[in-house]
Amino acid sequence: MTRIALIVACLLVPAAAGAQxxxxxxxxxxGAVRTVDPRARTVAVTTGVGMAxxxxxxxxxxxxxxxxxxAALPLTAxxxxxxxxxxxxxxxxxxxxxxxxxxxxMTDGAGRSP
Amino acid sequence: xxxxxxxxxxxxxxxxxxxxxxxxxxxPLPGLSAAERDRFTxxxxxxxxxxxxxxxxxPLFNADGCKxxxxxxxxxxxxxxxxxHATAFHPGGPGRPCDELAAEGGPVFQKxxxxxxxxxxxxxxxxxxxxxxAIAARTTPVILGFGLLDAVPDSVILSYAxxxxxxxxxxxxxxxxFFDGRLGRFGRKALVPTLREFNEGALSAEMGITSxxxxxxxxxxxxxxxxxTDPAPDPExxxxxxxxxxxxxRLLAPPAAQRLTSEARRGxxxxxxxxxxxxxxxxxxxxxxxxxALRHREVAAxxxxxxxxxxxxxxxxxxxxxTASEFRTEPLMGxxxxxxxxxxxxxxxxxxxxxxxxxxxxxxxxxxxxxxxxDRAALIAFLKTL
Numbered sequence: 001m002t003r004i005a006l007i008v009a010c011l012l013v014p015a016a017a018g019a020q021x022x023x024x025x026x027x028x029x030x031g032a033v034r035t036v037d038p039r040a041r042t043v044a045v046t047t048g049v050g051m052a053x054x055x056x057x058x059x060x061x062x063x064x065x066x067x068x069x070x071a072a073l074p075l076t077a078x079x080x081x082x083x084x085x086x087x088x089x090x091x092x093x094x095x096x097x098x099x100x101x102x103x104x105x106m107t108d109g110a111g112r113s114p
Numbered sequence: 115x116x117x118x119x120x121x122x123x124x125x126x127x128x129x130x131x132x133x134x135x136x137x138x139x140x141x142p143l144p145g146l147s148a149a150e151r152d153r154f155t156x157x158x159x160x161x162x163x164x165x166x167x168x169x170x171x172x173p174l175f176n177a178d179g180c181k182x183x184x185x186x187x188x189x190x191x192x193x194x195x196x197x198x199h200a201t202a203f204h205p206g207g208p209g210r211p212c213d214e215l216a217a218e219g220g221p222v223f224q225k226x227x228x229x230x231x232x233x234x235x236x237x238x239x240x241x242x243x244x245x246x247x248a249i250a251a252r253t254t255p256v257i258l259g260f261g262l263l264d265a266v267p268d269s270v271i272l273s274y275a276x277x278x279x280x281x282x283x284x285x286x287x288x289x290x291x292f293f294d295g296r297l298g299r300f301g302r303k304a305l306v307p308t309l310r311e312f313n314e315g316a317l318s319a320e321m322g323i324t325s326x327x328x329x330x331x332x333x334x335x336x337x338x339x340x341x342x343t344d345p346a347p348d349p350e351x352x353x354x355x356x357x358x359x360x361x362x363x364r365l366l367a368p369p370a371a372q373r374l375t376s377e378a379r380r381g382x383x384x385x386x387x388x389x390x391x392x393x394x395x396x397x398x399x400x401x402x403x404x405x406x407a408l409r410h411r412e413v414a415a416x417x418x419x420x421x422x423x424x425x426x427x428x429x430x431x432x433x434x435x436x437t438a439s440e441f442r443t444e445p446l447m448g449x450x451x452x453x454x455x456x457x458x459x460x461x462x463x464x465x466x467x468x469x470x471x472x473x474x475x476x477x478x479x480x481x482x483x484x485x486x487x488x489d490r491a492a493l494i495a496f497l498k499t500l
Contacts, residue, residue: 032210032293034217046216046293049328050306050315053216053293080209083295104295106210106435 028087032106036078058097068102081106137367140188143407157362160355170350172322173231173343174224174240174332183254190366193254198223200246203432212432218243218336222319234340241335250430251458256448259368262413264309265400268297274418285392285474287420290434299419302457303433304442313360324348325356369448372499381496384489388481393443416446425472450498464494
């Protein structure tokens with residue numbers, strides 16, 4: 001649940017982080033793919049806490065491959081409802097995915113730990 | 115000496131009465147440690163507090179404190195507020211059929227705004243997304259005993275699931291899941307996996323109170339808040355206060371069932387005979403817990419915490435995996451504290467609520483309606499002991 005906190009921290013402190021030449025703020029989340037736009041290379045992921053839901057918009061760099069069970073997949077392999085674990089960082093244009101791992105699908109569940 | 119012995123005897127008798135006293139609504143679970151009782155008491159103060167814009171309320175909200183809704187007959191009980199949820203359901207489409215409209219302020223569309231937000235946007239409530247396919251009314255659940263529901267292992271809930279109705283009884287409960295894949299159990303559509311998240315999410319979605327777990331405010335229909343409308347620094351509730359609030363809700367005792375009259379005993383038999391326990395499972399057993407009072411206990415919840423198709427007449431919003439007509443079996447513990455029934459208060463009596471059951475519950479409903487009037491009354495009398 002600190003994930004959302006960190007997302008916000010990412011949004012609020014980029015200037016300070018950049019000024020100190022520190023690594024860009026980053027964090028991870030786990031949620032369900034809401035939309036995928038392979039052409040624009042964006043993914044929207046639904047996450048949240050209880051009934052306070054949020055959608056996190058991520059840009060996906062061209063070189064990034066989605067992983068699933070150790071295999072590399074193209075972005076087009078992601079489908080709405082896929083459960084993904086994403087690490088990401090802040091850039092001036094928004095949140096950028098560092099890694100995207102497909103860990104299951106909402107209809108199948110994906111274990112207890114978030 | 116005689117006086118001392120008498121004092122001891124009276125003291126022991128009072129202690130015995132106290133030990134046997136059944137928890138009243140609003141009491142903590144029996145058997146808490148002194149430290150747990152302290153946390154319960156501290157948490158009650160948070161639960162009962164009233165927030166203002168200066169202390170974090172809003173800018174969008176449904177209530178100015180937990181107790182504004184969970185007030186009858188005690189803190190943690192029910193209330194007469196009805197809130198508004200909306201989602202978009204597109205079965206058969208290319209993507210996931212349910213869109214919770216989270217990018218547009220959903221699924222909870224708050225009905226009130228602070229004066230500052232009203233002044234900035236000239237709105238009295240959060241506008242519901244034009245993409246919504248259904249708007250649902252939601253009443254306040256009785257949350258007494260929810261700590262015990264939280265302590266029920268997933269495996270127990272899943273043991274009741276029969277999504278393909280392999281036993282052919284017409285009842286096919288299935289689990290809902292949160293967006294990260296965990297099993298859901300709280301909320302009318304069983305979306306929320308844990309009580310902790312249920313509480314922290316409510317702070318944000320119901321009161322507009324940010325906390326360390328949810329430090330960012332709700333948007334207004336997906337748009338950021340206008341500058342100057344959210345004066346309180348985030349998080350508006352500290353981790354300590356959030357923990358205390360969680361402890362209060364977690365440690366609230368379930369309402370003790372009342373003693374059964376002979377009529378209620380007949381009603382309990384009728385309840386079983388018509389098939390209500392197919393979904394309203396009388397008791398669930400908790401698993402391990404760091405809190406002894408929650409560990410390996412039986413909770414007379416009268417629910418399986420699974421989704422069931424209740425038919426088109428009750429259908430409203432989708433949520434997670436739940437379709438419009440699927441609802442989690444409502445726990446019947448504490449149902450005697452309510453004066454309106456079903457998720458949207460459309461039933462004014464328990465008998466009406468049963469009559470409105472359909473879908474998977476059509477069989478038990480029809481068997482209930484076919485009972486002699488005396489047996490129907492007995493069944494209702496039984497429900498009023500819960």
